[in-house]
Amino acid sequence: MMISKVKNAMSTLVGGMMPHGHHHHNHHSGGGQTCGPDSLPPRFPYGRPDFLDLTPELLQYSTEHASRPVLTLKRDSRLPWRTGYAEVINAGKSMLNEDQASCEKLFVKKPSSKQRNSSLLEDNGDGTGIPLHFWGVYDGHAGSGAAIMASKLLHRLIRDRLGEIFHLLENPTSAPPICLAKNGSPYQADTKKGAAQETEDPDAVNDSSLRFHMEKVVSLESLVMGVIETAFTQMDDLIEKEKMSYAISGGCCALAAIYLMGKLYIANAGDSRAIIIRNNEVIPMTNEFTPESERQRLQYLGFLRPELLGNEFTHIEFPRRIQHSELGKKMLYRDHTMTGWAYKTIVEDDLKFPLIYGEGKKARVMATIGVTRGLGDHDLKVYNSNIYIKPFLSCVPEVKVYNLDENKHGPDDVLVMGTDGLWDVTTDREVADAVSAYLSCCDPSDPMRYTLAAQDLLMRSRGVLKERGWRLPNERLGSGDDITVFVIPLAGQESET
Amino acid sequence: MMISKVKNAMSTLVGGMMPHGHHHHNHHSGGGQTCGPDSLPPRFPYGRPDFLDLTPELLQYSTEHASRPVLTLKRDSRLPWRTGYAEVINAGKSMLNEDQASCEKLFVKKPSSKQRNSSLLEDNGDGTGIPLHFWGVYDGHAGSGAAIMASKLLHRLIRDRLGEIFHLLENPTSAPPICLAKNGSPYQADTKKGAAQETEDPDAVNDSSLRFHMEKVVSLESLVMGVIETAFTQMDDLIEKEKMSYAISGGCCALAAIYLMGKLYIANAGDSRAIIIRNNEVIPMTNEFTPESERQRLQYLGFLRPELLGNEFTHIEFPRRIQHSELGKKMLYRDHTMTGWAYKTIVEDDLKFPLIYGEGKKARVMATIGVTRGLGDHDLKVYNSNIYIKPFLSCVPEVKVYNLDENKHGPDDVLVMGTDGLWDVTTDREVADAVSAYLSCCDPSDPMRYTLAAQDLLMRSRGVLKERGWRLPNERLGSGDDITVFVIPLAGQESET
Numbered sequence: 001m002m003i004s005k006v007k008n009a010m011s012t013l014v015g016g017m018m019p020h021g022h023h024h025h026n027h028h029s030g031g032g033q034t035c036g037p038d039s040l041p042p043r044f045p046y047g048r049p050d051f052l053d054l055t056p057e058l059l060q061y062s063t064e065h066a067s068r069p070v071l072t073l074k075r076d077s078r079l080p081w082r083t084g085y086a087e088v089i090n091a092g093k094s095m096l097n098e099d100q101a102s103c104e105k106l107f108v109k110k111p112s113s114k115q116r117n118s119s120l121l122e123d124n125g126d127g128t129g130i131p132l133h134f135w136g137v138y139d140g141h142a143g144s145g146a147a148i149m150a151s152k153l154l155h156r157l158i159r160d161r162l163g164e165i166f167h168l169l170e171n172p173t174s175a176p177p178i179c180l181a182k183n184g185s186p187y188q189a190d191t192k193k194g195a196a197q198e199t200e201d202p203d204a205v206n207d208s209s210l211r212f213h214m215e216k217v218v219s220l221e222s223l224v225m226g227v228i229e230t231a232f233t234q235m236d237d238l239i240e241k242e243k244m245s246y247a248i249s250g251g252c253c254a255l256a257a258i259y260l261m262g263k264l265y266i267a268n269a270g271d272s273r274a275i276i277i278r279n280n281e282v283i284p285m286t287n288e289f290t291p292e293s294e295r296q297r298l299q300y301l302g303f304l305r306p307e308l309l310g311n312e313f314t315h316i317e318f319p320r321r322i323q324h325s326e327l328g329k330k331m332l333y334r335d336h337t338m339t340g341w342a343y344k345t346i347v348e349d350d351l352k353f354p355l356i357y358g359e360g361k362k363a364r365v366m367a368t369i370g371v372t373r374g375l376g377d378h379d380l381k382v383y384n385s386n387i388y389i390k391p392f393l394s395c396v397p398e399v400k401v402y403n404l405d406e407n408k409h410g411p412d413d414v415l416v417m418g419t420d421g422l423w424d425v426t427t428d429r430e431v432a433d434a435v436s437a438y439l440s441c442c443d444p445s446d447p448m449r450y451t452l453a454a455q456d457l458l459m460r461s462r463g464v465l466k467e468r469g470w471r472l473p474n475e476r477l478g479s480g481d482d483i484t485v486f487v488i489p490l491a492g493q494e495s496e497t
Numbered sequence: 498m499m500i501s502k503v504k505n506a507m508s509t510l511v512g513g514m515m516p517h518g519h520h521h522h523n524h525h526s527g528g529g530q531t532c533g534p535d536s537l538p539p540r541f542p543y544g545r546p547d548f549l550d551l552t553p554e555l556l557q558y559s560t561e562h563a564s565r566p567v568l569t570l571k572r573d574s575r576l577p578w579r580t581g582y583a584e585v586i587n588a589g590k591s592m593l594n595e596d597q598a599s600c601e602k603l604f605v606k607k608p609s610s611k612q613r614n615s616s617l618l619e620d621n622g623d624g625t626g627i628p629l630h631f632w633g634v635y636d637g638h639a640g641s642g643a644a645i646m647a648s649k650l651l652h653r654l655i656r657d658r659l660g661e662i663f664h665l666l667e668n669p670t671s672a673p674p675i676c677l678a679k680n681g682s683p684y685q686a687d688t689k690k691g692a693a694q695e696t697e698d699p700d701a702v703n704d705s706s707l708r709f710h711m712e713k714v715v716s717l718e719s720l721v722m723g724v725i726e727t728a729f730t731q732m733d734d735l736i737e738k739e740k741m742s743y744a745i746s747g748g749c750c751a752l753a754a755i756y757l758m759g760k761l762y763i764a765n766a767g768d769s770r771a772i773i774i775r776n777n778e779v780i781p782m783t784n785e786f787t788p789e790s791e792r793q794r795l796q797y798l799g800f801l802r803p804e805l806l807g808n809e810f811t812h813i814e815f816p817r818r819i820q821h822s823e824l825g826k827k828m829l830y831r832d833h834t835m836t837g838w839a840y841k842t843i844v845e846d847d848l849k850f851p852l853i854y855g856e857g858k859k860a861r862v863m864a865t866i867g868v869t870r871g872l873g874d875h876d877l878k879v880y881n882s883n884i885y886i887k888p889f890l891s892c893v894p895e896v897k898v899y900n901l902d903e904n905k906h907g908p909d910d911v912l913v914m915g916t917d918g919l920w921d922v923t924t925d926r927e928v929a930d931a932v933s934a935y936l937s938c939c940d941p942s943d944p945m946r947y948t949l950a951a952q953d954l955l956m957r958s959r960g961v962l963k964e965r966g967w968r969l970p971n972e973r974l975g976s977g978d979d980i981t982v983f984v985i986p987l988a989g990q991e992s993e994t
Contacts, residue, residue, distance in 0.1 A: 164840075165840075176829070176838075178816050178817055178828065178829050179823060179826055179827065179828050179829075180826060180827040180828075180840060181826055181827075182825060182826060182827075184827075187823070187826050214817065214855065214856065214859070215816055215817040216816035216817065216856055217816075218816055218829050218838045222836070222837045222838050223829075223837065223838055223839070224837065225836060225837025225838075226831065226835055226836075226837030226838040226839035227837070227839065228837070229834065229835050229836070229837055229839070230835075230839050233834070297797075300794075300797070301801070304798070304801045304802060305801060319675050319712055319713035319714075319715055320675055320711065320712040320713065326676060326684070328679065329676055329677060329678055329679065329684050330676065330677040330678075330679075330681075331675065331676050331677075332673070332675050332676075332715050332720075334723065337726065337730070337891065337893040338723060338726050338727075338893065339719070339722060339726070339895070339896060340719045340720065340721065340722025340723030340724070340725070340726050340896060341673075341715045341719050341720055341722075341723040342720070342723035342724065342726070342727050343661075343662075343677060358711065359711065359713055362711070394834065396834040396835065398836070399836060399837060
């Protein structure tokens with residue numbers, strides 16, 4: 001539900017339905033998006049996550065909007081940590097489920113010269129190296145190309161970037177060196193020589209050597225955070241690059257959980273959400289990135305780089321559209337510096353459309369997109385214009401760390417990761433209560449319990465089809481969006497061994 | 498303690514000592530600051546807050562660094578709400594106390610045409626209008642001019658801006674109109690006509706009228722927030738403008754508390770801090786704005802507007818200075834998008850000095866200033882360069898609202914506002930414990946109890962002069978900075994009537 005309906009009206013035809021390579025690509029995807037010549041093959045064919053192990057018949061069945069079946073893991077399937085998974089397609093918004101997901105166990109290794117070039121093609125390894133668990137949910141918009149590609153590659157990029165600091169991960173007790181020589185070994189600067197140079201340099205600021213020779217201590221944890229951040233950026237660059245050779249439609253929000261060496265790193269770029277439920281208490285692990293939450297960052301960019309607004313938009317926010325007849329009157333506004341509102345006299349420039357407009361789920365950047373972080377969208381333009389949205393979008397996630405090994409967890413303590421379709425209709429508290437209630441009634445040794453809890457959660461949020469649409473038990477409207485959810489037991493790594 | 502010591506070495510001579518108009522101005526203030534020709538008179542003479550009612554002898558005594566007397570309200574003085582106040586000068590860092598404070602009761606009125614031009618000269622009014630209480634603490638640096646001017650005028654600017662929405666404040670139950678006609682009366686757009694126009698406009702985005710004719714409801718509270726934000730901006734503009742005619746040295750952090758119609762608005766621009774202590778629990782009311790907390794905003798500006806870095810600085814952060822011999826090696830870094838750290842190969846451009854450098858209280862913007870929001874500093878340049886710092890500083894406060902009337906308060910529930918000199922050595926918890934302990938031993942009817950609590954707080958944070966400097970009871974170093982503190986009883990307005 002992220003691209004404006006105006007544009008979505010044009011984007012319901014998103015590629016053919018035949019899975020596994022028989023994909024007809026017909027990418028009239030929305031938002032002025034141009035996907036390159038139709039002759040380009042898709043980077044990856046449309047499909048559902050491999051771990052669902054769907055037959056073509058089941059895949060076809062899953063897209064039947066009238067029934068909106070909740071798809072879950074098969075009883076004989078087994079994800080790492082006994083992770084639970086469920087998904088449901090939207091109520092007719094598009095033909096395909098634009099959400100994607102991945103759940104992988106990988107191994108971080110020292111890069112060999114051979115791997116440097118082809119590591120993305122490597123599978124999840126032979127069981128040697130430092131184990132890495134990865135869960136990702138990707139909420140696509142204006143096509144499923146970016147979401148599918150990210151679900152296939154992001155975890156491998158993270159693994160490979162971690163491989164580059166493998167020697168540091170092997171020695172987790174010593175702080176990472178500030179500087180590395182070309183061969184990768186720590187490089188110690190000759191501070192005495194450095195100090196002398198500075199004193200001789202007439203331009204150097206002549207402070208006590210204490211301040212200017214300080215070294216910030218950087219933890220291994222913040223190095224892993226940096227790895228994850230840069231891997232997201234590389235994923236985004238890769239989508240842009242491969243669009244030269246493949247049809248990779250749309251963009252996607254990306255939410256990833258990475259377990260490495262006792263810590264869980266939650267990285268979020270978009271409006272998906274992750275919460276930890278511990279003793280039935282909610283610990284939020286993400287913030288959402290939307291036109292409302294990132295308003296000031298976007299306005300600041302529009303203010304500093306007005307050419308990005310293409311003479312069509314103003315960086316100033318108004319509470320409604322201004323009519324030409326209102327020139328000279330006073331209107332409430334706020335700029336990039338303000339949180340409150342004030343009145344300003346309306347001038348010609350204020351008649352442009354506001355860069356950020358609308359409230360809540362209807363808030364949009366340039367009347368086009370409702371999320372401000374994610375991957376892809378390189379071609380996304382404002383409808384009927386040559387104005388690109390991408391400069392206003394960030395592909396960098398916010399990363400939060402949860403020290404898994406420092407906390408005790410029971411079998412009902414879980415991490416829930418879900419796309420916005422879930423959270424739009426079900427609050428954190430409701431999710432926690434539903435999951436806790438379900439799990440407490442469920443045999444702790446049942447390997448399906450987390451999948452059943454995920455399924456239960458989706459049934460609640462999708463609702464039941466009545467005459468007036470999909471309805472929740474309380475008669476509120478159920479989610480009309482795609483929903484994808486992982487329920488991950490925090491004591492799960494103990495079940496591995 | 499906000500301007501780098503390098504520059505402070507040059508700025509210890511900050512004007513003469515004679516108060517009340519006999520001020521010799523000799524503004525060799527630091528940081529490459531140029532205060533205009535020496536012939537310019539000061540905008541306001543140096544002095545301590547009027548409510549302290551100091552004699553010239555006492556003023557002289559207060560600057561004797563050897564004793565660092567804690568100054569408080571006189572026993573027969575009385576501030577609104579029985580507000581408590583205390584201050585102490587730094588331990589020799591500068592001759593004068595660069596902190597300032599104000600505490601005023603004012604009245605918001607409908608502006609008359611006469612007031613429009615001269616209202617700043619108006620005093621606090623005749624008791625008619627909507628009452629407004631104001632407390633401000635100003636922490637100056639590189640001279641006391643900006644702090645003094647702000648302490649004299651900011652509350653009047655806020656009052657006058659509130660006067661402009663007087664008719665809205667009079668009707669607090671109806672939401673402020675989105676649009677005002679030139680005469681100030683609400684203007685209702687002809688939405689039917691507007692909709693028709695849009696449909697005819699070929700360039701208009703052809704969405705459902707619902708989204709494009711929505712009106713955001715803006716609360717009166719966010720209008721007051723906007724008033725406060727814009728008043729800070731106007732205060733900053735006024736300092737810039739009056740520097741043409743007066744010597745107004747340095748800059749200042751500004752922290753203000755405004756009580757209006759049942760709500761307390763706390764506005765903070767800088768590294769001062771306010772906390773509410775209620776039932777001995779701490780409610781933080783401010784965030785500090787420092788090179789560390791605003792790193793990404795500043796790096797983003799440097800990235801988008803590299804010309805502001807004057808070819809001397811890089812927007813990338815490194816954990817230490819890079820030496821020329823390290824070219825081609827790999828160094829930890831982070832840019833404006835990152836929270837974690839990663840390695841990058843050092844190139845020529847990385848040899849520039851980092852825009853943000855140092856840790857904690859030693860963190861600086863362009864090696865010069867340790868706060869990133871405040872008033873003044875228009876002339877502040879990087880030492881020995883033509884690079885201005887001001888574009889990186891914001892004069893806009895963060896405003897938080899506390900609904901005073903919706904909470905019950907006992908006589909020991911207070912708002913504590915203090916400059917960073919207090920919080921550098923005393924934690925929120927320690928302040929709360931000290932104030933609560935002091936007040937609980939103190940007769941609730943004693944009009945001096947909040948001033949005595951403020952005095953007690955300052956004695957604890959200043960410490961006692963020993964051979965090795967000012968020491969706290971636990972032998973840690975006491976604050977060497979100026980300290981100013983208000984202790985404001987939250988049930989205080991009840992004592993007014």
